[in-house]
Amino acid sequence: MAARGKGFQPSQMAQGNMPGYFRSSDSRDVNPDLEAERKTASFSVERLTTMLDGGAENTKTRRAVEAVIHSDPEFNRENQYFQSQNERYEAAVRKSVHFKEKMQQMGWSENGPEITYFYRALGGDLAFNVHIVFKNSILALGTDEQIAKWIPLADKYHIIGSYAQTELGHGTFLRGLETTATFNISTQEFTLNTPKISAMKWWPGDLGRSATHAVVFAQLYIKGKCYGMHPFMVQIRSLRDHSPAPGVIVGDIGPKMNFENVDNGYLMLQNINIPRENMLSRFSEVLPDGTYVKRGSDKINYLTMIVTRVQIIGREVTPMLMKACIIAIRYSVVRRQSELKPGDPEAKILDYQTQQQKLLPLLATAYAFHFMTAYLHEIYNKGYTEIKQGNFHLLPELHALTSGLKAITTECSTAGVEICRRACGGHGYSALSGLPSLYTKLAASCTYEGENTVLLLQTARFLVKCFVAVHSGKPSPPSIAYLFSMDSGKCQAWTKMDFLKPDIYAEAYRHRATRLLGNAATKLQALVQSGAEEYEAWNRCTVQLVQAAKAHCHYIIMKNFIDTVEKLRNEAEIQKIMKHLCDLFALHGIFSYTGDFLHDEYMSGDQMDMVTESYLDLLAVIRNDAVPLVDAFDFTDESLNSALGSYDGHVYRRLYEWAQKSPTNQQVNQAYENYLKPLFQNALSKL
Numbered sequence: 161m162a163a164r165g166k167g168f169q170p171s172q173m174a175q176g177n178m179p180g181y182f183r184s185s186d187s188r189d190v191n192p193d194l195e196a197e198r199k200t201a202s203f204s205v206e207r208l209t210t211m212l213d214g215g216a217e218n219t220k221t222r223r224a225v226e227a228v229i230h231s232d233p234e235f236n237r238e239n240q241y242f243q244s245q246n247e248r249y250e251a252a253v254r255k256s257v258h259f260k261e262k263m264q265q266m267g268w269s270e271n272g273p274e275i276t277y278f279y280r281a282l283g284g285d286l287a288f289n290v291h292i293v294f295k296n297s298i299l300a301l302g303t304d305e306q307i308a309k310w311i312p313l314a315d316k317y318h319i320i321g322s323y324a325q326t327e328l329g330h331g332t333f334l335r336g337l338e339t340t341a342t343f344n345i346s347t348q349e350f351t352l353n354t355p356k357i358s359a360m361k362w363w364p365g366d367l368g369r370s371a372t373h374a375v376v377f378a379q380l381y382i383k384g385k386c387y388g389m390h391p392f393m394v395q396i397r398s399l400r401d402h403s404p405a406p407g408v409i410v411g412d413i414g415p416k417m418n419f420e421n422v423d424n425g426y427l428m429l430q431n432i433n434i435p436r437e438n439m440l441s442r443f444s445e446v447l448p449d450g451t452y453v454k455r456g457s458d459k460i461n462y463l464t465m466i467v468t469r470v471q472i473i474g475r476e477v478t479p480m481l482m483k484a485c486i487i488a489i490r491y492s493v494v495r496r497q498s499e500l501k502p503g504d505p506e507a508k509i510l511d512y513q514t515q516q517q518k519l520l521p522l523l524a525t526a527y528a529f530h531f532m533t534a535y536l537h538e539i540y541n542k543g544y545t546e547i548k549q550g551n552f553h554l555l556p557e558l559h560a561l562t563s564g565l566k567a568i569t570t571e572c573s574t575a576g577v578e579i580c581r582r583a584c585g586g587h588g589y590s591a592l593s594g595l596p597s598l599y600t601k602l603a604a605s606c607t608y609e610g611e612n613t614v615l616l617l618q619t620a621r622f623l624v625k626c627f628v629a630v631h632s633g634k635p636s637p638p639s640i641a642y643l644f645s646m647d648s649g650k651c652q653a654w655t656k657m658d659f660l661k662p663d664i665y666a667e668a669y670r671h672r673a674t675r676l677l678g679n680a681a682t683k684l685q686a687l688v689q690s691g692a693e694e695y696e697a698w699n700r701c702t703v704q705l706v707q708a709a710k711a712h713c714h715y716i717i718m719k720n721f722i723d724t725v726e727k728l729r730n731e732a733e734i735q736k737i738m739k740h741l742c743d744l745f746a747l748h749g750i751f752s753y754t755g756d757f758l759h760d761e762y763m764s765g766d767q768m769d770m771v772t773e774s775y776l777d778l779l780a781v782i783r784n785d786a787v788p789l790v791d792a793f794d795f796t797d798e799s800l801n802s803a804l805g806s807y808d809g810h811v812y813r814r815l816y817e818w819a820q821k822s823p824t825n826q827q828v829n830q831a832y833e834n835y836l837k838p839l840f841q842n843a844l845s846k847l
Contacts, residue, residue, distance in 0.1 A: 191809030193508060194787065197493050201788035203733035208792040211734065212530060218273065219794070225277040228266065230798045234258045235282060237801050241591045242823055245420040252287040252421035253370065259286075260317055270315050279475055281799050283483075284601070285421050290365035292471075294321030297375045297464040300544075301391050301440040310373075310393065319399070322364045322371040323464070324427055329358025331607075332614040334377070334389050339429065341378035341392055341439075345450045348436045350392060352378055354428040363608070367425030368412030372397045374427065375440065382450050393438040396427065407432045418600035456552050462559050463547065468609050469566040470540045474533040477605055479795075480598050481526045481573040486790040487594055487805030488519050488580035491587070493787060494809045510786060516779040518583045521748035522576040523782070523789055524741040529569050531724040532717045536565060557637045560622035564713040567612035567619075574602040587804055587811070592818050594802030613706060620680070620705035623712060627681045639716065643674050651763045656770040656777075662722045665746040668763070669718055672756050673711040680704040711756070718746055737789070740782050747775040 198205075213219040229235050235255055243251065259278060268274040279286070295314050298307060298321075313319045330336040338359035341350045354360055361367070367374065376394045380387040396408045404410050409428040416424065439446060443456045492510035500507035509515050539561065543554040581588040581595040588595050606612050623640060630636045630644050648671070653664050680701050687697035698705075721742045728735035750757055750771050757763045763771075782789075797806045803814040819825070 188808055189810075190807070191494050191811075193493050193496075194490060194809035197787035198791065200784060202785050203737050203788065205788045205792050207731070208734050208789075209794045211728075211731070212792060212794075214534075221273055222277045222280070223794075225274050226281045226796055226799070228262070229278060229281045230796060232258075232262070237282070237285060237798065239821060240285065240801065241597075241818075242821060243420075245415060248285075248420035249287070249369065249423055252285060255282065255285075256287040257317065276475065280479060281796065283799055283801065284476060287370060287421060287423075288317075288320060288366055289422060290323050290367070291321050291371075293323040293464065293468050294366075294371075294373075294375055296467050297323055297391060298393075298440065300463045300467060301375075301442050303441050306393075306437070306440060306442075319372045320366060320370050322367040322374040322396075322425070324361040324364045324367065324374040324394075325377040326361065326363045327358065328360045328362040328426070331363075332611045337377060337379060337389055339376065339378040340381055341376075341390065342381040343436070343446050343450060344433075345448070347433070348448060349433045350380075350436065350439060352376060352392060352394060352429045352432045352434065354430065361425075361427035362413060363424050364427070365419075365422045365424050367396075367410065367427055368423030369425070370423055371425075372399055372402070376427075376429070380439075380446070380452075382446060382452055387444075387452050390444060391440040392434060393440065394429070394432060394434055405432070417603060418597060419604065456547075456550065462555070463544075465609055466558055466562050467540065467544070469562040470533075470536055472605060472609060473529070473536065473566060473569050477569045477573050477602065478526065478529040478533055480602055481522065481529065481576050482790075482793045483795055483800055483802075483805070484577040484580040484595060484598050485519065485523045485526050486793060486795060486800060487802045488583050488588075489523065489786050489790045490806075490809060491584050491593075491804040491811060492519065494811050495585070495587075510783060513776065513779060515583060516783050517776075518579050520779055520782050520786060521744055522579060523786065524745040524748065525572060525576060526793075527738070527741050527789075528717050528721045528745050529573070532565065532569070532720050535720045536562070556622055557639055560619045561639055561716070563610060563615040564619035564709050565716070566610060567606075567615040568710060568713040568717070570602065570605040571612055574599065574606055577602055584804060587815065590803070590815070592803040592815060594800055594805060616706045616709040617702060619709040619712065620702075623677055623708060624681050624684065624705070627677055628685075640712070642670050642715065642719070643677060643712075645670070647671060647674065650761070651757075651767055653767055653770065656774045659747060659750075659767075659771050659774045660743050662725075662742070662746075665743075665750065666715075666719060666722060668750065668757060669711070669715040669746070671762050672753075673708070673715045675760060675762075676704070676708040676711045676756070680708045707756075714749060718742075718749070721745060737782075737785055740778060741789075744775070744778045744782060747771055747778065751775050 210216040210219045213222060235258070240248070240251075262268075263270075263274070266274070291314065295311060298310050298314070302310070310319070314321055325334070325337070327337055327339065329338065338356065339352065339354055339361065341352045343350055361374075361376070364374070373393060373395050376392050377389050378392060380390040396405055396410055397403065398405065407430040409426075409430070411426055413424050413426055436446060436448070443454070445453045445455075447453060489510065492515055493508045495509050496506035497509050498506060500511055510519070540558065543558040546552075546554055577595065577599045581593070581599055584593060584595065587593055591597065610618075623643075626636055626640050627643070636644055648667055651664070651668055651671075653659050653661075658664050683704065684697050684701045687700060688694055692700070725735060725738045725742050728738060750768075754768055758765070758768060791807075800806070803818050804811050806814060
């Protein structure tokens with residue numbers, strides 16, 4: 161490592177001439193500590209990459225898109241960490257508009273995989289992210305005629321849309337939204353109003369400075385009767401000069417923890433009239449005479465949120481956890497500190513068991529979430545197809561599943577990235593590591609598109625309903641059928657090796673989820689039977705209900721990981737390492753939630769000692785493949801944008817080089833001129 165070498169001089173570095181991204185370490189100068197890790201891989205990294213991508217053709221397409229993006233200077237992210245909020249926003253708009261031109265130039269379609277790979281390559285530092293939600297809401301809730309009218313305009317950026325649901329006074333509780341839309345039969349128009357300050361739309365992305373239109377959610381009133389929340393297409397700015405439309409008050413809400421590239425905004429509507437045709441009407445409609453026609457489920461307005469949550473998990477959350485694992489694990493074999501064995505050179509910090517215990521369960525979790533995303537897309541596509549055909553029976557289950565999984569993945573990933581950041585010591589605190597921005601982005605995901613505790617309680621409500629129904633002799637939905645299978649009573653493991661058997665730990669998770677749900681549901685019923693109002697009983701059980709929902713989601717993720725590993729029979733090497741990761745994911749959960757498994761003596765203290773022993777043994781096994789496992793995620797250096805996580809591992813050289821780019825190193829120090837200079841000059845005569 162150059163920065164560690166004796167007699168190192170900064171002038172010896174080729175400033176601004178660091179090598180680009182290569183997937184083969186044979187073709188570049190690589191830190192020898194990192195190179196040594198790659199030479200001992202127990203599996204083909206390239207083969208695993210293609211498996212994660214869903215096939216070699218997908219990998220080829222993704223890399224081709226990345227090559228196009230990274231070779232275009234318009235998409236360069238080098239100076240991102242030194243830009244102001246306004247510069248970040250303007251750069252994001254420029255990149256998004258340029259990408260639209262690039263799509264036409266390359267012949268990429270709106271529905272093709274290239275868009276997904278584009279977002280992956282640029283790490284989401286783009287404008288018009290909520291414009292996608294705007295389009296999804298039209299596609300999900302609009303009629304064929306409305307889709308034909310608005311989507312082509314939105315696809316070409318001839319209009320920019322926002323999704324205006326959240327209000328200053330209400331977020332996840334949709335029935336509490338206060339914006340109103342009153343139908344006027346004589347004019348065939350809806351009049352939208354923000355009746356008070358708490359009804360102001362607050363937080364929608366793309367609203368503050370970009371959007372010309374918004375899908376606005378408001379309480380529908382016809383002849384004085386409220387029909388609940390409905391979506392309306394509203395023009396909020398002029399297409400001619402971008403000025404706010406008459407009666408529209410709109411602007412940016414100001415600085416945030418992250419997402420400087422996104423213009424989150426506020427919106428007030430004062431007697432805004434829109435034609436009857438601007439209510440998105442696939443599932444409900446107001447006829448010219450004021451008759452309200454409903455088609456389908458009351459929960460249909462959740463459909464946009466369902467698809468958005470699926471996309472959040474797959475496009476935003478899981479990739480950010482993967483990136484954090486790449487950065488922290490690569491850095492942990494480059495960074496050397498202290499003597500592991502007296503008299504030996506300083507050890508790689510990944511050789512310390514405590515570092516392994518921080519990072520390797522997160523690596524297993526990243527793989528678990530990736531496989532979960534594929535499963536979720538499969539279920540969503542099936543459910544959405546049936547919903548469009550007028551069959552809504554899967555909607556409650558789909559809503560409960562996506563709500564719980566969004567909460568679990570965002571919570572675990574946010575905590576995981578912070579663990580990765582701290583595992584990198586002081587350098588992890590530098591913005592140049594890439595980790596602080598990953599953390600602050602993920603922190604937002606725990607709140608937007610549904611606050612996590614509220615989402616877990618929505619999942620719990622579904623579980624309780626099913627629990628009651630099944631005990632009344634009714635069938636259970638597929639995703640929770642496991643809760644009602646035969647219970648083994650006690651854990652059947654006798655040695656530590658038994659805890660590496662999927663059927664043993666799957667049953668442990670099933671028992672945990674069943675017990676926690678059963679206890680919460682029983683307590684709820686007992687409170688109601690003792691005279692408590694249902695709402696009061698519910699509130700007194702919410703902590704246990706959240707625990708039950710988490711246990712349910714944890715089981716779903718883990719069982720899907722087991723099923724995925726079982727399908728890899730023709731990939732012996734990959735199946736072996738994936739089995740290790742699956743075991744680690746499962747045992748880490750038992751190790752972390754010991755009380756849940758000991759509570760009713762399902763496991764004994766001796767068995768928990770066996771779990772701990774097998775868990776710690778796995779750390780040493782997986783540590784040998786840690787770098788190849790993160791390499792298989794195949795994120796480019798440009799996408800990682802991290803001085804600590806680059807493929808070549810030249811951490812110290814890159815940190816120094818990037819620091820030189822800081823504007824503070826080129827600008828005149830006004831603080832010196834204005835305040836420090838007089839102090840120093842007063843000392844001249846005394847020294």
